[in-house]
Amino acid sequence: MNAAVTEAAKPATHFTGVEGMPERASGLERLSNPRELDTTHGVILYLEEITVSFDGFRAINKLNLTIDRGELRCVIGPNGAGKTTMMDVITGKTRPDSGRAFFGQTIDLTKLNEAQIAHAGIGRKFQKPTVFEYLTVFENLELAMKTDKGIWSSLFFKLSGEARSRIEEKLELIRLKEQAHRPAGLLSHGQKQWLEIGMLLMQEPQLLLLDEPAAGMTDEETERSGELFLSLAGQYTLVVVEHDMDFIKQISRKVTCLHEGSVLAEGTLEQVQNDERVIEVYLGR
Amino acid sequence: MNKTLTERLFGPKAWTALAAFAAVMLIVVPVLNLAVPEGNPLHLSTYWVTLIAKIMCYAIVALAMDLVWGYTGILSLGHGVFFALGGYAMGMYLMRAIGRDGNYQSELPDFMVFLNWKSLPWYWVGTDSFLYCMALVVLVPGVLALIFGYFAFRSRIKGVYFSIITQAMTFATMLLFFRNETGFGGNNGFTDFKRILGFPITAPSTRAALFAITAATLIAALLLARFIVTSKLGRVLAAIRDAESRVMFSGYNPLPYKLFIWVLSAVLCGIAGALFVPQVGIINPGEMSPANSIEIAIWTAVGGRGTLIGPLLGAGLINGVKSWFTVAFPEYWLYFLGLIFILVTLYLPRGVIGLISKERA
Numbered sequence: 001m002n003a004a005v006t007e008a009a010k011p012a013t014h015f016t017g018v019e020g021m022p023e024r025a026s027g028l029e030r031l032s033n034p035r036e037l038d039t040t041h042g043v044i045l046y047l048e049e050i051t052v053s054f055d056g057f058r059a060i061n062k063l064n065l066t067i068d069r070g071e072l073r074c075v076i077g078p079n080g081a082g083k084t085t086m087m088d089v090i091t092g093k094t095r096p097d098s099g100r101a102f103f104g105q106t107i108d109l110t111k112l113n114e115a116q117i118a119h120a121g122i123g124r125k126f127q128k129p130t131v132f133e134y135l136t137v138f139e140n141l142e143l144a145m146k147t148d149k150g151i152w153s154s155l156f157f158k159l160s161g162e163a164r165s166r167i168e169e170k171l172e173l174i175r176l177k178e179q180a181h182r183p184a185g186l187l188s189h190g191q192k193q194w195l196e197i198g199m200l201l202m203q204e205p206q207l208l209l210l211d212e213p214a215a216g217m218t219d220e221e222t223e224r225s226g227e228l229f230l231s232l233a234g235q236y237t238l239v240v241v242e243h244d245m246d247f248i249k250q251i252s253r254k255v256t257c258l259h260e261g262s263v264l265a266e267g268t269l270e271q272v273q274n275d276e277r278v279i280e281v282y283l284g285r
Numbered sequence: 286m287n288k289t290l291t292e293r294l295f296g297p298k299a300w301t302a303l304a305a306f307a308a309v310m311l312i313v314v315p316v317l318n319l320a321v322p323e324g325n326p327l328h329l330s331t332y333w334v335t336l337i338a339k340i341m342c343y344a345i346v347a348l349a350m351d352l353v354w355g356y357t358g359i360l361s362l363g364h365g366v367f368f369a370l371g372g373y374a375m376g377m378y379l380m381r382a383i384g385r386d387g388n389y390q391s392e393l394p395d396f397m398v399f400l401n402w403k404s405l406p407w408y409w410v411g412t413d414s415f416l417y418c419m420a421l422v423v424l425v426p427g428v429l430a431l432i433f434g435y436f437a438f439r440s441r442i443k444g445v446y447f448s449i450i451t452q453a454m455t456f457a458t459m460l461l462f463f464r465n466e467t468g469f470g471g472n473n474g475f476t477d478f479k480r481i482l483g484f485p486i487t488a489p490s491t492r493a494a495l496f497a498i499t500a501a502t503l504i505a506a507l508l509l510a511r512f513i514v515t516s517k518l519g520r521v522l523a524a525i526r527d528a529e530s531r532v533m534f535s536g537y538n539p540l541p542y543k544l545f546i547w548v549l550s551a552v553l554c555g556i557a558g559a560l561f562v563p564q565v566g567i568i569n570p571g572e573m574s575p576a577n578s579i580e581i582a583i584w585t586a587v588g589g590r591g592t593l594i595g596p597l598l599g600a601g602l603i604n605g606v607k608s609w610f611t612v613a614f615p616e617y618w619l620y621f622l623g624l625i626f627i628l629v630t631l632y633l634p635r636g637v638i639g640l641i642s643k644e645r646a
Contacts, residue, residue: 093530114530132527156516
């Protein structure tokens with residue numbers, strides 16, 4: 001956990017809680033409690049005894065999970081193990097029936113809505129790449145950029161030179177510079193995945209949740225994604241849900257295997273792969 | 286492909302066209318109507334002036350529809366109610382302005398005398414003031430849209446469910462206005478207006494002035510809409526249309542955005558209704574009929590959604606054809622309208638404007 005230690009030691013300068021919340025613009029947001037992300041204990045995400053049921057079916061069953069700051073965690077598990085539901089809980093899309101979900105020491109995720117959680121510093125990539133198809137690649141990144149997201153500041157928004165260079169920097173990183181002014185709908189599947197990752201980075205999140213980021217990518221694209229994620233770990237915290245074991249092998253440091261809504265095994269890829277129960281339910285003999 | 290369609294539609298050519306439109310509507314039409322004597326072949330009759338003004342009012346409504354449907358993906362099938370409420374607010378002033386010149390020579394509007402009412406109901410108080418009624422033109426549709434929109438959007442009602450409840454809203458309001466006890470003239474509505482701000486309402490000069498105000502309002506509405514859709518707010522609206530969950534997870538709360546454009550759209554409809562009533566001379570609950578609201582959506586679809594200019598063309602085209610068609614073959618109009626809608630949906634998904642920009646490309 002070297003990365004986590006160095007990251008925790010660094011003062012969290014560029015993050016100031018729910019800064020930029022449009023308090024003037026939308027009175028509806030005022031109920032939120034802007035608090036700073038506090039990761040003094042080195043932990044960025046706590047899930048405690050989380051349970052979610054849909055019509056009696058327990059999609060998540062007393063799930064306990066902690067993620068350290070700067071970690072790159074892979075989450076594996078068979079279909080229906082609760083991986084996507086877990087992400088829904090973390091991002092506010094689904095409210096847990098019971099249990100606690102904290103971002104850092106102080107931010108209670110079960111009390112915030114999707115937009116507030118995004119502001120607090122959690123970015124999410126969907127399983128199916130979701131970009132704004134009629135907007136250009138550049139405009140997609142511009143919309144995602146961390147800034148005041150109230151209506152009045154959007155109406156009178158002017159792109160500053162500094163912001164433009166930040167967007168261009170990300171365009172370079174996700175290798176879409178040539179496509180910057182094409183509508184995002186014209187990108188290939190893999191490129192859309194990359195654009196969505198670029199959009200997450202524009203939000204300057206602390207924690208990135210990536211749901212099957214390598215799905216639909218060519219082998220070469222998958223490998224490049226792996227390199228990208230490895231370079232992001234440390235600076236950001238990443239939680240990657242994947243099925244592609246080769247990809248996991250490339251990027252994994254610590255792996256969590258979910259089964260029927262709770263953690264079945266956790267450890268290095270080797271430990272998890274050799275776990276009897278994991279072999280039983282997921283990897284197959 | 287560096288620019289969005291709206292930006293391309295507002296190139297130098299479009300600005301020239303807009304300036305030409307402004308010159309024609311604000312100068313040429315009033316001059317041809319007022320200064321050129323009636324016998325002259327260049328004379329533009331009051332019939333035409335009124336017809337064009339009416340269509341321009343509809344064009345404002347189509348523009349308002351494009352903001353919510355074309356840009357934000359919220360299909361309203363109840364926009365007629367906002368138009369009618371703006372019209373009723375203006376109508377209240379016009380009814381009061383009749384004064385004692387009505388059939389019963391009473392201070393009360395004729396329909397109230399007919400109902401044996403002795404005094405004005407509380408919600409008519411102050412309506413003899415033009416300014417107060419102009420405030421109502423904006424506030425009544427605006428507040429109704431705000432309340433309705435807040436609950437609908439907060440409950441995340443979307444797509445066809447939203448469309449159905451807007452349809453129910455206009456239908457319910459229509460039934461309310463049909464009742465004589467509601468105090469808005471029942472099924473006859475308001476008519477027989479005499480004057481506006483002291484000017485006789487049927488005088489050619491009054492009509493020409495109202496015509497010019499309508500044209501100016503249409504241009505102002507178009508420029509305002511353009512400012513909005515080319516701003517970052519406009520891109521957020523398009524993003525809500527295309528992937529609302531991504532918008533939320535990007536840190537935007539869609540609720541204030543949807544409410545903003547929804548209320549603005551309703552207010553534009555209210556203003557259009559207020560311009561419509563003095564020129565057409567009548568407002569009744571028929572304006573709130575569900576079919577009217579559906580027709581608004583058809584103008585927008587025929588012209589081309591998400592283009593601002595398209596819906597203006599659509600409103601002009603459909604209503605132009607309608608005014609001819611309903612005289613020539615009155616009983617077939619609705620079939621014809623339905624046919625146009627089907628053909629446009631099948632063959633011109635981007636509307637008339639899509640056809641034009643395809644030609645150009």
